[in-house]
Amino acid sequence: MKLIFLLTALVTVGSAIATVSARKILHAALWLVLTLLGVAVLFALLEASFFAVVQVLVYIGAISILIIFAVMLSRSSLVDEGSQTHRRWWAVAIVLLAVVIAWVAALSLWPNWSTVSAALPAGAGDLATLGKQLVDPNGYLLPFELSSILLVAALVGAIYTAVEKKAGQA
Amino acid sequence: MSFIADPINFIARWLTAVLTGWGASASVTQLILFIISAGLLAMGPLVFTILLIWVERKIGGRFQDRLGPNRLGPWGIFQPIADMLKIFTKEYITPIGADKVPFNLAPILAVAAVLAVWAVIPLASTVYGVNLNVGAVYILAVGALGELGFIMAGLGSNNKYAMLGGFRVVANLISYEVPMVVILLIPIMFSGSLGMNDIASSQTTWNVFLAPLAALIFFITQIAENARAPFDLIEADSELVAGFNVEYSGLKFGFFYVADFLHSATAALVFSTLFLGGWRGPGAETYPVLGFVYLVIKSAIIYFAILHIRFTIPRFRIDQMMNFNWKFLTPLSLVVLVATAVLDKLVPIGQTLLRVGVMWAANLLIWLIADQIVKRVSKRQAVPEVAQPRPLARPPQVKTNDATGGEA
Amino acid sequence: MIPLSWYLILAAVVMFIGLYGVLTRKNLIGALMGIELMLNSVNINLVAFWRYLHAGKPEMDGLVFVAMVFVVAAAETAVGLALIISAYRRRKSVDANDMDLLKG
Numbered sequence: 255m256k257l258i259f260l261l262t263a264l265v266t267v268g269s270a271i272a273t274v275s276a277r278k279i280l281h282a283a284l285w286l287v288l289t290l291l292g293v294a295v296l297f298a299l300l301e302a303s304f305f306a307v308v309q310v311l312v313y314i315g316a317i318s319i320l321i322i323f324a325v326m327l328s329r330s331s332l333v334d335e336g337s338q339t340h341r342r343w344w345a346v347a348i349v350l351l352a353v354v355i356a357w358v359a360a361l362s363l364w365p366n367w368s369t370v371s372a373a374l375p376a377g378a379g380d381l382a383t384l385g386k387q388l389v390d391p392n393g394y395l396l397p398f399e400l401s402s403i404l405l406v407a408a409l410v411g412a413i414y415t416a417v418e419k420k421a422g423q424a
Numbered sequence: 425m426s427f428i429a430d431p432i433n434f435i436a437r438w439l440t441a442v443l444t445g446w447g448a449s450a451s452v453t454q455l456i457l458f459i460i461s462a463g464l465l466a467m468g469p470l471v472f473t474i475l476l477i478w479v480e481r482k483i484g485g486r487f488q489d490r491l492g493p494n495r496l497g498p499w500g501i502f503q504p505i506a507d508m509l510k511i512f513t514k515e516y517i518t519p520i521g522a523d524k525v526p527f528n529l530a531p532i533l534a535v536a537a538v539l540a541v542w543a544v545i546p547l548a549s550t551v552y553g554v555n556l557n558v559g560a561v562y563i564l565a566v567g568a569l570g571e572l573g574f575i576m577a578g579l580g581s582n583n584k585y586a587m588l589g590g591f592r593v594v595a596n597l598i599s600y601e602v603p604m605v606v607i608l609l610i611p612i613m614f615s616g617s618l619g620m621n622d623i624a625s626s627q628t629t630w631n632v633f634l635a636p637l638a639a640l641i642f643f644i645t646q647i648a649e650n651a652r653a654p655f656d657l658i659e660a661d662s663e664l665v666a667g668f669n670v671e672y673s674g675l676k677f678g679f680f681y682v683a684d685f686l687h688s689a690t691a692a693l694v695f696s697t698l699f700l701g702g703w704r705g706p707g708a709e710t711y712p713v714l715g716f717v718y719l720v721i722k723s724a725i726i727y728f729a730i731l732h733i734r735f736t737i738p739r740f741r742i743d744q745m746m747n748f749n750w751k752f753l754t755p756l757s758l759v760v761l762v763a764t765a766v767l768d769k770l771v772p773i774g775q776t777l778l779r780v781g782v783m784w785a786a787n788l789l790i791w792l793i794a795d796q797i798v799k800r801v802s803k804r805q806a807v808p809e810v811a812q813p814r815p816l817a818r819p820p821q822v823k824t825n826d827a828t829g830g831e832a
Numbered sequence: 833m834i835p836l837s838w839y840l841i842l843a844a845v846v847m848f849i850g851l852y853g854v855l856t857r858k859n860l861i862g863a864l865m866g867i868e869l870m871l872n873s874v875n876i877n878l879v880a881f882w883r884y885l886h887a888g889k890p891e892m893d894g895l896v897f898v899a900m901v902f903v904v905a906a907a908e909t910a911v912g913l914a915l916i917i918s919a920y921r922r923r924k925s926v927d928a929n930d931m932d933l934l935k936g
Binding site: 255256259263266267270271273274279282283286289290293296297299300301302305308309312313316317320321323324325327328343346347350351353354357358361362366367368369370371372374375383384387388393394397401404405407408409411412413415416418 | 833834835836837838839840841842844845846847848849850851852853855856857859861862864865866868869872875876879880882883884885887888890891892895896898899900902903904905906907908909910911913914915916917918920921926
C-alpha cells in the first residue's frame with residue numbers, strides 16, 4: 255500500500271515538474287496527462303473509485319485533449335527554442351519552495367496531521383447516497399443547479415468567443 | 425458444480441487446490457490465479473482477433489461478390505496467420521523528426537484501451553474479469569485513453585496528413601461520445617447500478633424491448649466510436665492518405681489494425697451486455713457455460729449487423745457527420761432519456777407487457793416526430809440545382825417519344 | 833497504513849508546482865496547465881479529507897466538492913482556451929508578454 259502510494263506520488267510529482275518545465279508545450283501537455291493519471295490512481299487508493307474513473311474521463315478524455323487541440327491550433331507562433339519561462343523563474347522557485355516548507359511545517363502542528371484511515375464502513379462512498387444528496391433541497395441542490403448553469407454558460411461563451419467571425423457579420 | 429456447467433470456475437478451484445497442496449499460502453495462490461486469469465483475459469481477445477479478421481474479410485468478400493481469402497487452408501482460414509507473420513518480419517520505420525515517445529506509445533494505448541473494456545464485461549453469470557461498481561463509466565474512461573492514443577499517433581508522426589487524421593478521429597470520437605453517454609444512462613437507470621454485472625443480471629426483460637430507440641442510437645454511436653463505415657472518413661483513402669496511422673509500419677501498424685478489428689467485436693459485446701441481456705437466456709443461471717454461448721450468439725448477430733452496414737452504406741462527409749450527431753442524435757437522445765425516465769416511474773415495475781407496450785408507443789411517437797422535423801428541415805435546406813440533367817446516351821436507331829432521351 | 837499527512841504533503845507540493853507554472857510560463861496554454869495542476873491538488877486534499885475524517889458520516893461534502901471542482905475545471909478550460917484561441921487570431925501570439933494592449 256505504502257509502496258504503491260510512494261510510486262504514484264513520485265510519478266505524479268515528477269511529471270508535474272516536467273509539465274511546468276518542459277520546453278515544448280506539446281510535451282508539457284503529455285506530461286500533464288501522466289500527472290492526471292497519477293491523481294486518478296491516488297483517488298483509487300483513497301477508495302473513491304467513481305472519482306478515479308471520472309478523473310480519467312473528464313480530465314484526460316476531455317480537458318487534456320482540448321488543451322492539445324489548442325496547442326496545435328496556435329502552433330505556428332510557438333518558438334520551442336529559447337527559454338519558455340519568465341526570466342526571473344529562479345526567484346519564483348525559491349520563494350515557492352520556502353512557502354511550501356513553511357506551509358507543511360504549519361500544517362504539521364494540526365492535531366489530525368498523522369491520522370491513519372479507519373477501514374471504510376459499509377455503504378460509505380455509496381454513489382446512490384451521493385446522487386441523492388446532490389438533488390436534495392436540504393443538501394446540494396442549489397450548487398448542483400448552479401454548476402449546470404455554469405456549464406451551459408461556459409459552452410455558449412466558449413463557442414461565441416472561439417468562433418471565427420466572417421466578414422459582413424457583426 | 426460440475427465441470428460441464430461451469431468449466432472456468434472448476435479449473436480455478438482445481439488450481440487453488442493443487443497450489444495449496446504444494447504448500448503455497450492463500451494470498452500467493454490468489455495472486456497466481458489473478459495473474460493467470462488476467463493473462464488469459466488479455467490474450468484471449470487478441471487470439472480471437474485472428475479469427476475476426478478472417479470472418480470480416482470473408483463476409484466482406486461475399487458482400488462485394490468476391491470469394492474473400494480462399495488459398496491458405498480450408499476456406500482460407502489461415503490467411504490472417506500468414507498476414508501476421510508477414511507483419512512481424514517487416515521493418516520499423518520511424519520518420520525523421522518524429523516525437524519518439526508518443527509515436528511508440530500510441531499503438532500500445534490504442535490496443536490497451538480496447539482490451540481494458542473486456543475486464544468489466546460479464547462473460548457468464550460466474551465468469552467476469554472484475555465486478556467493478558462503476559463499470560459503465562469505466563468503459564467510457566478507457567475509451568478516452570484510446571482517443572489519447574490516436575491523437576498521440578497523429579502528433580508524434582511529424583506528418584501533416586497524420587495530424588489531420590488524428591484530429592478528425594478525435595473530433596469524431598468526442599462528438600459521438602455525447603449521445604453515447606446520454607443513452608448509457610438508460611440501462612443504468614433500469615438496473616439502478618453502474619456495474620456491468622448488475623446491468624446484465626437485472627435484465628429480466630431485455631433493455632432493447634424497453635428502450636428500442638435508445639438501443640438504435642447506442643448502436644449508431646458504437647459504430648461511430650469504432651470509426652467504421654459509414655463513419656470511416658478518418659481513414660478515407662481517397663481524401664486523407666490513411667488517417668493518423670499513415671507513418672506506421674510493421675507491428676506498430678499491426679497494433680492499430682488489431683485494435684480496429686477488436687474494437688468492433690468489443691462494441692458488439694458491450695451492446696449485447698447493455699441492451700440484449702448479456703449472458704441471460706434459458707438455463708443460463710444453473711449452467712453458466714450456456715450463458716457464455718448466449719452472449720457469443722448475441723454478439724455475433726450484432727457484429728454481423730456492424731459488418732453489413734460497413735459493406736453496404738457509403739461514407740459520410742465530415743460536415744454531414746457532425747450535423748447528424750449534434751443536430752439529430754444528441755437532441756434525440758436527450759428527449760428519449762427524459763421520456764424513458766418519466767415513463768419508467770409512471771408504469772409500475774410488475775407489469776412487463778404494459779411497460780413494453782407503453783415504451784414502444786412512446787419511442788415510436790418520438791421517432792415519428794423526429795422524422796417529420798428532419799423532413800421539414802431538409803426540405804427547407806434543399807440542395808441547389810447546379811446543372812441540368814444530362815441526356816442519356818442512346819443508339820441512334822432507337823426511337824422514343826421521351827424528349828430527354830430516357831430509357832425506352 | 834498511510835497517514836493523512838502524506839496526501840497533504842503531496843497535494844501541497846503539486847499545488848506549488850502548479851503555481852510555479854502559472855507564474856513563470858510565457859505561453860498562456862502552459863499557464864492554464866498550471867491551473868489544472870492546482871485544481872487537481874485541491875481534489876487530492878478533498879478526497880483525502882473525506883476518506884480520513886468523514887468516511888463514516890452520512891454527508892459526503894468532500895466528494896460533492898470534488899464533483900463541483902470537475903465542473904469548474906471543465907468550464908474554466910473551455911472558456912480559457914477559447915479566449916486564448918481568440919487572442920491568438922488577433923495577435924498571432926500566445927505569449928503572455930505580448931498581451932499588453934492596456935499598457936500606456
